[in-house]
Amino acid sequence: MTALPDIPLPTGIRSRYVENINGLRMHVLEAGFETRGRPCVLLLHGFPELAFSWRKVMPTLAAAGYHVIAPDQRGYGRTTGWDADYDGDLASFRLTNLVRDALGLVSAFGYKSVDAVIGHDFGSSVAAWCALIRPDVFRSVVMMSAPFGGPPSLPFNTVDAPAKSAADDPIHRELAALPRPRKHYQWYYSTREANNDMHDAPQGVHDFLRAYYHHKSADWKDNQPYPLKSWSAGEIAKLPTYYVMELDKDMAATVAKEMPSAGEIAANKWLPDSDLAFYSAEYARTGFQGALQWYRCGTSGAFLAELQTWSGRTIDVRSAFISGKQDWGTYQRPGVYEAMQSKVCTDLIGCHLIDGAGHWVQQEQASEVSWSLVQFLRGAKAS
Structure with missing residues (x-):
């Protein structure tokens, strides 16, 4: 592999590679690695970002006592082993396999569970599914800039009135x-x-x-x-x-x-x-x-049936939502922000809309996001 240039990281964050993560050689940024036995938090970026998007948050979380790991996710950056061909293996990018990537990374670092999985943008969806599918491993979740509306529903009570196909949205x-x-x-x-x-x-x-x-x-x-x-x-x-x-x-x-x-x-x-x-x-x-x-997996509908396996399931671990007050992402799918609060998350301790931030909340307002995350991790209510 041709040597890549150094990443302009703050002091206290290092770049490393972890081999054999669900078929990937995963590039990871890491903070709080100096001492063993720390609780772990996992940070999952969105589009079009990288693990680098967490550079301003990681030192604060490490200073609060956490081992912080942030990968370039499948399809991104310096992580390799994924197929870049439009006609390649789309199934490897489906949400359940992205959860498997996260599980593999946590396990490789020697953790049976993490204190929190924190995701931004599309990483928020992965974080939500991590908490939904494996609450024993991902013991709390923070979703950022993309609210979670829950798993897709199974067709219900259709014996005498067959369900309409969702394939062709008018x-x-x-x-x-x-x-x-x-x-x-x-x-x-x-x-x-x-x-x-x-x-x-x-x-x-x-x-x-x-x-x-x-x-x-x-x-x-x-x-x-x-x-x-x-x-x-x-x-x-x-x-x-x-x-x-x-x-x-x-x-x-x-x-x-x-x-x-x-x-x-x-x-x-x-x-x-x-x-x-x-x-x-x-x-x-x-x-x-x-x-x-990742987008193609959703718009194609090819993996809807797999996700319906969890139809009706809620996120029952402690959860929070953080977004920029100037971020349309909170409302881009009508009703999802409200559904997340009313029925999808059963232990949602707060929704924090941060003024002076649009969609890139942890970069635009890093100090306030860092403070909110530390408060969440310590058990205080974000407000």
């Missing part, structure tokens, strides 16, 4: 038929073209990611989210274009319109260009397809 036709035609980003991310659109973006990967991160952050002043009424074209078309895109534009073109000025970039303290350069170099090297496979 919302896509309805979005395309709007006066301002639109499409949903998750289905766009599932297309064959999406990886090349971003990897070969006219503005380059670095400027693509700069605009993408800016557009979904609190720095973009039009991010003023509120609950939507229903999963209908007219309602979800109220979402910004990074979620419900213009029908004729790809994601690179979508975010290019919102590229921050040179002055705004220079003033950005939460993601200076030196940090963004690490993200952009990694994605320029790997492409985006491994990450996009």
Whole structure:
């Protein structure tokens, strides 16, 4: 393997590799490794991020007495052993196998359980499924920026009235038929073209990611989210274009319109260009397809039946939700944020919406997120 450049990490975090994790050679960032016998917390990143997204949180959790491990997940960064081919093994990216990745990593480090699994964005979904499937191992969970609506339901009471197929959601036709035609980003991310659109973006990967991160952050002043009424074209078309895109534009073109000025970039303290350069170099090297496979697993419906195995199950371990107050991700799927609080999580101690943060909450407002996580881990109620 060609030597990769060093990662610009804060003091106290090291980079290492762990072999034979469910077929992967997993790249992991680690803090609090100096002394043995510490309780462990597992941090799971989302898209388009890496373990690096936790760099500001890890030292605080380590200082609070925890062994903190944060992997580049399957499909991302310096973790290898996954298939980057659009026509490759999609099943390896399904949620239950991502849970198996997390279990394997925890076990490799010599833990029978962890005090908490903490996930952001798509990592929030993996963390939720970890807690749902193996509450004996993942003894608490914090979901960040993506609320969890519970496992998909089995068709119920259909003996005399067969269930309608969910395979053909009319919302896509309805979005395309709007006066301002639109499409949903998750289905766009599932297309064959999406990886090349971003990897070969006219503005380059670095400027693509700069605009993408800016557009979904609190720095973009039009991010003023509120609950939507229903999963209908007219309602979800109220979402910004990074979620419900213009029908004729790809994601690179979508975010290019919102590229921050040179002055705004220079003033950005939460993601200076030196940090963004690490993200952009990694994605320029790997492409985006491994990450996009996660979306395809969901939009294809191919693994719905497997997830229905847990139909009706709740998350019963101690849980919390953290998001940016300026993050539309909290509301992007109408009703999920409310369902998480009312019926999915039976021991949800709080939902903390942090002002001054959009979607990249642990990077935009690292101090407040770190404080909230330590309070959660110590048993205090996040408020």
